[in-house]
């Protein structure tokens with residue numbers, strides 16, 4: 001933390017970013033730092049790989065963020081780049097190789113995911129804390145360490161981050177920290193009830209039609225302990241949904257009492273899958289994601305797989321998870 005604070009103090013031009021297909025955690029954390037660093041006179045800019053999902057419009061992201069997908073010939077030099085909510089540079093491509101690596105003097109990952117045991121490592125300047133329930137919590141600590149007072153904009157961004165990643169305070173790692181920070185943020189006029197609604201209660205009629213189809217096709221394995229779902233890009237297109245809107249399907253499925261784990265295969269194009277894995281805690285799924293070239297948290301992980309056959313890929317994932325379930329004796 002001291003190193004990060006020192007690096008920020010010494011930098012004049014600072015870039016902020018997060019992983020592609022950003023979520024509320026990375027987005028809230030980078031926007032909070034954007035407002036905070038502006039207050040202490042830094043030349044600060046947010047550059048994301050691709051556009052912000054619709055549900056985050058209440059944060060006015062398009063007003064503050066440059067999207068690399070729209071300006072691929074972007075020219076920029078910076079003293080420091082802070083990357084939020086990932087420590088895997090591959091999730092920043094092509095922005096990482098073409099802009100960040102060659103044009104930033106220092107790059108620091110601010111993240112709460114475990115470092116990959118077999119994959120790109122974060123830079124030595126990075127701050128990784130896997131005990132944090134959200135990256136927003138880490139962004140809060142950095143802002144406090146810099147002595148920057150919170151204001152409504154910062155509080156709203158941080159509250160979005162923490163509320164999103166804890167899924168309305170369900171996943172708090174048995175720590176009072178998320179609630180303590182949230183309580184302080186609620187001292188500011190941020191309209192928390194509306195933030196909850198924007199994040200979790202803005203489903204469309206098309207989304208429910210899509211859910212009816214996806215949920216109707218769940219396959220169960222291991223005596224109902226493992227659920228497998230498949231979503232095709234054509235379905236998202238048919239129901240006029242963004243990729244982001246397929247994300248919470250797996251979390252919904254995890255509400256089934258008998259389940260210990262779930263796997264979602266989203267087919268983005270023929271043979272190209274985004275695999276999402278969840279566990280309620282009896283088994284780890286991080287190792288399964290790593291086998292497929294991905295990563296994430298111990299109980300929530302994922303991978304992007306190219307050139308795969310669905311039946312083979314599903315068979316491999318089901319076998320890996322089944323083996324873990326039988327070893328754990330559940």
Ligand SMILES: [Mn+2]
Pocket residue numbers: 025026085112134135165
């Ligand atoms: Mn996160």
